[in-house]
Amino acid sequence: MSQAEKPYVQWQDEQTPRKALWLSESNYAAPTHIVPVDDQTTADQAYRLACEGNSLLWRGDFHNALQLMQAMARRINRAEQRKLSKAAKSAKQLPAENTTPSVFHQQRQAQAQRARTLGRLLLELDAGYISGLRRAPDLSAACEAAFGVLDEPCLMSLRDLQGALGAAQWRQKGVPIAGLDLPIFPHYGVFAPTRHEYVSLMQDAPLPAKHDVAFDIGTGTGLLAIILAKRGVGQVVATDSNPRALTCAEDNFARVGLSEIQLQEADVFPTEQPLANFIVCNPPWLPAKPSSSLELAVYDHKSRMLRGFLQGVCAHLAPQGEVWLILSDLAEHLQLRTREQLLAWFVEAKLEVKYRLDTQPKHGRSQDSTDPLYAARSSEVTSLWCLTPA
Ligand SMILES: C[S@@+](CC[C@H](N)C(=O)[O-])C[C@H]1O[C@@H](n2cnc3c(N)ncnc32)[C@H](O)[C@@H]1O
Structure with missing residues (x-):
C-alpha cells in the first residue's frame, strides 16, 4: 500500500495534534471522535461512550484495559440476551420454516454490533508495535506475525490486538x-x-x-x-x-x-x-x-x-x-x-x-x-x- 493510500487518524491529545496509521483488521473506517479514557473510567461510562459512537483511546494500565473490555463485553451480552430472547419468543409464535433464518441474521447482526462496540477501545502503539502503557507485555512478535512489520506509530483496537495475541498462542502450542x-x-x-x-x-x-x-x-x-x-x-x-x-x-x-x-x-x-x-x-x-x-x-x-x-x-x-x-x-x-x-x-x-x-x-x-x-x-x-x- 502506498503512503497516500494508507489510512491515518488525526486527533488532539491535550491540545497537541497527533497523527498515526489506522490499523483495522475488520476494515472499520478510521475513527473521527476520539475520547481519552484511563483507569478512572468506569465500565458503564466506557460502554455508554462506545455505544454513542465514540472511539476510546486507552491511556491507563494495559491489564486494566483488558478488564475494561471484558466488563464492556458483559454489558453487551446482557443487552444481547434481552434482545435475542425477545426474538426467540416471537419466533416461537411463527411457523418453524419462517423462523430460523431471521434468528440467524439477528444473531450475526448482534455479533457485528458487538464487534463494532468493543472495537472502539483503542491503543496507540509505536513503531515495532511497542506499547508505552504500564504493564504492557511485549506485543511485537505476535503483532508482526499477524499484521506484518510496522515502522511507524499506529492506532488499533484492543480487540484486534487480542486476536493477534490469541493466535500467537495457538501458533505456539498448536x-x-x-x-x-x-x-x-x-x-x-x-x-x-x-x-x-x-x-x-x-x-x-x-x-x-x-x-x-x-x-x-x-x-x-x-x-x-x-x-x-x-x-x-x-x-x-x-x-x-x-x-x-x-x-x-x-x-x-x-x-x-x-x-x-x-x-x-x-x-x-x-x-x-x-x-x-x-x-x-x-x-x-x-x-x-x-x-x-x-x-x-x-x-x-x-x-x-x-x-x-x-x-x-x-x-x-x-x-x-x-x-x-x-x-x-x-x-x-x-x-x-x-x-x-x-x-x-x-x-x-x-x-x-x-x-x-x-x-x-x-x-x-x-x-x-x-x-x-x-x-x-x-x-x-x-x-x-x-x-x-x-
Ligand atoms: C472451511 S475452511 C477449510 C480449511 C481446511 N481445508 C480445513 O478443512 O480445515 C475454507 C477454506 O477455503 C478457503 N477459500 C475460500 N474461498 C476460496 C476460493 N475462492 N479459492 C480458494 N480457497 C478459498 C478459505 O480461505 C479457507 O481456508
Whole structure:
C-alpha cells in the first residue's frame, strides 16, 4: 500500500495534534471522535461512550484495559440476551420454516454490533508495535506475525490486538486434532480446525483405486492435505485464496516433514497441474456475506465458492476420478439452503453421488441449549459426499 493510500487518524491529545496509521483488521473506517479514557473510567461510562459512537483511546494500565473490555463485553451480552430472547419468543409464535433464518441474521447482526462496540477501545502503539502503557507485555512478535512489520506509530483496537495475541498462542502450542497423531498450528486469520469431526470422515473414506494425484481446495492450515499425504497419496496440490493460509499451510507441512506438498494461491483450482485422481474440498459452510476478510473461511456469499467448485471440478478430474466434498447441513437447518438445491447443483455439474459418510459434531455449541441457534446446531450432520462424473 502506498503512503497516500494508507489510512491515518488525526486527533488532539491535550491540545497537541497527533497523527498515526489506522490499523483495522475488520476494515472499520478510521475513527473521527476520539475520547481519552484511563483507569478512572468506569465500565458503564466506557460502554455508554462506545455505544454513542465514540472511539476510546486507552491511556491507563494495559491489564486494566483488558478488564475494561471484558466488563464492556458483559454489558453487551446482557443487552444481547434481552434482545435475542425477545426474538426467540416471537419466533416461537411463527411457523418453524419462517423462523430460523431471521434468528440467524439477528444473531450475526448482534455479533457485528458487538464487534463494532468493543472495537472502539483503542491503543496507540509505536513503531515495532511497542506499547508505552504500564504493564504492557511485549506485543511485537505476535503483532508482526499477524499484521506484518510496522515502522511507524499506529492506532488499533484492543480487540484486534487480542486476536493477534490469541493466535500467537495457538501458533505456539498448536491445536490437537482427534484421530491425528500431531497438532496443527493455525496462524492469525486462517481457519482454525477447532471442531474437526470431519477428520474421521477423511480417514474413513476409502481411497480411490488410483490415488497418485489429489487436490485439496481451500486448504487453510493444510490439515486435509496432510491427511491425504499421510494416507499415501503420491502428489498433493493444495490451494487457497488467502495468502495467510498458504504461509500457514507451508509452516504445517514443514513441521510434519511433508514439504513436498505443492501450494498455490488460487481462486479455487490450481493451474498447470495434471488431472487429479481425486479432489477434496471443505468449503466455507454457510451461504452468507462475510463482514471481513477473517470471515471468508466461514461464509460463502451466494455459495460462490461451493458452486464454482462443483461447476469446475469435472474439468480437473482424471477418468474414474472422485470428488470428496465436506459439508455440514447446518445451512439447511438454518434454511439458508435446501437439500434439493444442493442435489440440483450436483446434477447441474454432471456429478452423481457414489456414497456419503456422515458424522455428528460434538463441539460445545451443539450442546448449548441457551444458544439461539441450538435447534439447528444440535441436529447438524457433517458429511463427506463422494461424487463422481455422471
Ligand atoms: C472451511 S475452511 C477449510 C480449511 C481446511 N481445508 C480445513 O478443512 O480445515 C475454507 C477454506 O477455503 C478457503 N477459500 C475460500 N474461498 C476460496 C476460493 N475462492 N479459492 C480458494 N480457497 C478459498 C478459505 O480461505 C479457507 O481456508
